[in-house]
Amino acid sequence: MTATAPPAPAHGAPSRGRVLPPPVTGQEVVLVALIAVLWLVLGLATPAFLSAGSIVPLLVATAPVALIGIGMTVVIVTGGIDVSVGSTVMVSAVVVATTMVATGVPLPAAVALSVAVGGLLGLVNGVLIAYGRVHAIIITFGTLNLFRFIGLRVFDSSTVEGIPATLAVFGRGEAGRTLGVPHSFAITLVLAAAAWWYLRHTAGGRHFYAVGGDAHAARLAGVAVRRRVLSAYVLTGVLAGLAACFVLAQGTSSLAANVGSGTELAVIAAVVIGGTSITGGRGSVLGTVLGALLVQTVATGVTQLGWPSQLSALFVGVSIVVAVGTDLIRQRTRRSS
Amino acid sequence: MTATAARPADAGTDRPESLPAKALRVLLTQRTALLVVLLVAVLVTMTTLSRRNYLTAPYDTGYLAATLINAVPLVMLGLAELLVITSGRGGIDLSVGSIVSLTGMVFGFAYGLWGWPLPAALLLAVVFGGLCGAVNGALVAYLGFPALITTLATYYAFSSLALVVNRQQPINSEPVQQLYSAAAAVDLPLLPEAFPRVPLGVFTFLLPTALLVWVVLARTTWGRRLYAVGTNDVAARWAGIDVRRTRFSAYVAAGAISGLVAVVTVAQFASARPDAGTTGNGMALPAITIAVLGGVAITGGIGRVGGVVLAALLVVWLNAGILLAVPGNAGAQFQLLSLGVVLVVAALLNGVATRRYGGTS
Numbered sequence A: 001m002t003a004t005a006p007p008a009p010a011h012g013a014p015s016r017g018r019v020l021p022p023p024v025t026g027q028e029v030v031l032v033a034l035i036a037v038l039w040l041v042l043g044l045a046t047p048a049f050l051s052a053g054s055i056v057p058l059l060v061a062t063a064p065v066a067l068i069g070i071g072m073t074v075v076i077v078t079g080g081i082d083v084s085v086g087s088t089v090m091v092s093a094v095v096v097a098t099t100m101v102a103t104g105v106p107l108p109a110a111v112a113l114s115v116a117v118g119g120l121l122g123l124v125n126g127v128l129i130a131y132g133r134v135h136a137i138i139i140t141f142g143t144l145n146l147f148r149f150i151g152l153r154v155f156d157s158s159t160v161e162g163i164p165a166t167l168a169v170f171g172r173g174e175a176g177r178t179l180g181v182p183h184s185f186a187i188t189l190v191l192a193a194a195a196w197w198y199l200r201h202t203a204g205g206r207h208f209y210a211v212g213g214d215a216h217a218a219r220l221a222g223v224a225v226r227r228r229v230l231s232a233y234v235l236t237g238v239l240a241g242l243a244a245c246f247v248l249a250q251g252t253s254s255l256a257a258n259v260g261s262g263t264e265l266a267v268i269a270a271v272v273i274g275g276t277s278i279t280g281g282r283g284s285v286l287g288t289v290l291g292a293l294l295v296q297t298v299a300t301g302v303t304q305l306g307w308p309s310q311l312s313a314l315f316v317g318v319s320i321v322v323a324v325g326t327d328l329i330r331q332r333t334r335r336s337s
Numbered sequence B: 001m002t003a004t005a006a007r008p009a010d011a012g013t014d015r016p017e018s019l020p021a022k023a024l025r026v027l028l029t030q031r032t033a034l035l036v037v038l039l040v041a042v043l044v045t046m047t048t049l050s051r052r053n054y055l056t057a058p059y060d061t062g063y064l065a066a067t068l069i070n071a072v073p074l075v076m077l078g079l080a081e082l083l084v085i086t087s088g089r090g091g092i093d094l095s096v097g098s099i100v101s102l103t104g105m106v107f108g109f110a111y112g113l114w115g116w117p118l119p120a121a122l123l124l125a126v127v128f129g130g131l132c133g134a135v136n137g138a139l140v141a142y143l144g145f146p147a148l149i150t151t152l153a154t155y156y157a158f159s160s161l162a163l164v165v166n167r168q169q170p171i172n173s174e175p176v177q178q179l180y181s182a183a184a185a186v187d188l189p190l191l192p193e194a195f196p197r198v199p200l201g202v203f204t205f206l207l208p209t210a211l212l213v214w215v216v217l218a219r220t221t222w223g224r225r226l227y228a229v230g231t232n233d234v235a236a237r238w239a240g241i242d243v244r245r246t247r248f249s250a251y252v253a254a255g256a257i258s259g260l261v262a263v264v265t266v267a268q269f270a271s272a273r274p275d276a277g278t279t280g281n282g283m284a285l286p287a288i289t290i291a292v293l294g295g296v297a298i299t300g301g302i303g304r305v306g307g308v309v310l311a312a313l314l315v316v317w318l319n320a321g322i323l324l325a326v327p328g329n330a331g332a333q334f335q336l337l338s339l340g341v342v343l344v345v346a347a348l349l350n351g352v353a354t355r356r357y358g359g360t361s
Helices: A026-045 A052-077 A085-103 A107-132 A136-155 A165-170 A183-201 A203-213 A215-220 A225-250 A263-273 A285-304 A311-336 B019-029 B031-051 B061-086 B096-113 B118-142 B147-165 B174-182 B200-219 B221-231 B233-238 B243-269 B284-293 B305-325 B329-357
Strands: none
Touching: A026 A285, A026 A311, A052 A085, A052 A183, A052 A203, A052 A225, A052 A263, A052 A285, A085 A107, A085 A136, A085 A225, A085 A263, A107 A136, A107 A165, A107 A225, A107 B329, A136 B284, A136 B329, A165 A183, A165 A225, A183 A203, A183 A225, A183 A285, A203 A215, A203 A225, A215 A225, A263 A285, A263 A311, A263 B147, A285 A311, A311 B147, B019 B031, B019 B329, B031 B305, B061 B096, B061 B200, B061 B221, B061 B243, B061 B284, B061 B305, B096 B118, B096 B147, B096 B174, B096 B243, B096 B284, B118 B147, B118 B243, B174 B243, B200 B221, B200 B243, B200 B305, B221 B233, B221 B243, B233 B243, B284 B305, B284 B329, B305 B329
């Protein structure tokens, strides 16, 4: 496990061979091929699929899951997990929605508020996990309930009605596109590219892998383990807050209390399909974006083929098993060779 | 983990431990002691509030007994998680809720539509649940998949199948609706009049399951093997234990228990609902919460039936009190708060106990 998660890049030691994993892993190549095949097959089966009217909503729907997936990848790389992101999205969405209805805040303020709320909730997770020394899944199961409580209190037992179209720049309508590219997906791609570069090419980024590979060894090597863990959860919270804006923009002018429920599982599925090891120390943001795209392609494809939409969850489950299975087989062959 | 850490409790032979220090140590290291204290605190607080008329309805033994119906699925699924988490290597089962949904539909078909007799349909539910668990177990134990991922995948797959199998329609034919009366509260023979009416499901499902799991874990070699595998699977393998088979059987048992819960849920709702175990937060998250609260170590190898049962009782009776103290929708919301706070505090206490006394039991 640790073999693929070296510490900071060793400058001036080229003779020791490859230090970094390859820029694009086998899993990602397989995913690109799979998505291409799926799009081709769906395009042949239903000609409407490969049109802008179908691809743009697909990309817009992918954006929130892929965006939170960036943070979740970092969290899982450090050996943790965050099952509370669905509740974080809910709290951010309802706080922003009620504020917009009450005061009509402009776009930058709405986004800043949403990101701040998400970051604050992420900070709660991070402090409890990094300094309480408790397994991340237990803490985030607890905060999942706490955040839901906060969100439901803000909702006050009803829906939020009459939300203004402040966030339409992130939506799937005309205002949400430049040259046909939806803004939300473009922002996700830019942030994913930045995260990919940071995780791969800076010492700080490699520290996350070191923590996930062996936290004790990382600490002895001078990595500020707690601060790394804390920042991973804050990052996830911030991105969940931004994703809440995307979710609001995709919705109608009313917001119900079930917003964000199930997001955590969709995000974890995307991360895992993208080839990130759940035990930590290995993974890439690129794969996560591709995983989210694959999941959304399957969901869109199932509905466009006229199958019952509930079937898409079955295919997501099968995709997870296949993705993890091929990864396990690759690891075993690599070890034996 | 911290085997080398000094244990003040053991080293105290020359200097006797003071009573408060001893009480603190017992509370922090014995999960059942902590749960009993919390349970008594909840009962005393709520009864006092009830006496002074702060609650919308009396919080008495009759009410407490009636709310036990909520404990039936909670305890049973908590025990399912106990088996799986104890089996170690990151063992966890996110799919129990969707197994409940899917098995409930299968039970609904067999009993409600095909006219199977109740015992046969019950057996089918247990076997089918066990089969669903076997899918998890085969992937985790024999193919080496991480449990979290495997059960996430099967959560999606089973819940999707449950929705598709009857086109999202519930099954509530005549025989299924009559099951409801079987789940109602009963007067027990042999007990005095004053004894509160306890829901029948407690005696037909909860107690037998809890007893069986306790016997299996505490009194059979399979139980010892499961603890050994969960504590250190390499050592267990060198001790001649079939690690894969033991771990596999833990997942099968969890599936079978979920199958039983499916029958309970169908009877409780008088209808086989395709989303019975997956609506809202689903059944898996509360079950895992109960198991962890009951002292089951997420790292495996530690966990007791008594702790899980006490944890479920604490949550059920606390929730019942909250419903009376905070009327309306807000009551359900404060239940989320209490569940979250109790879980986080219990987890943090576990951390303190590990650092101070070298572990919990």
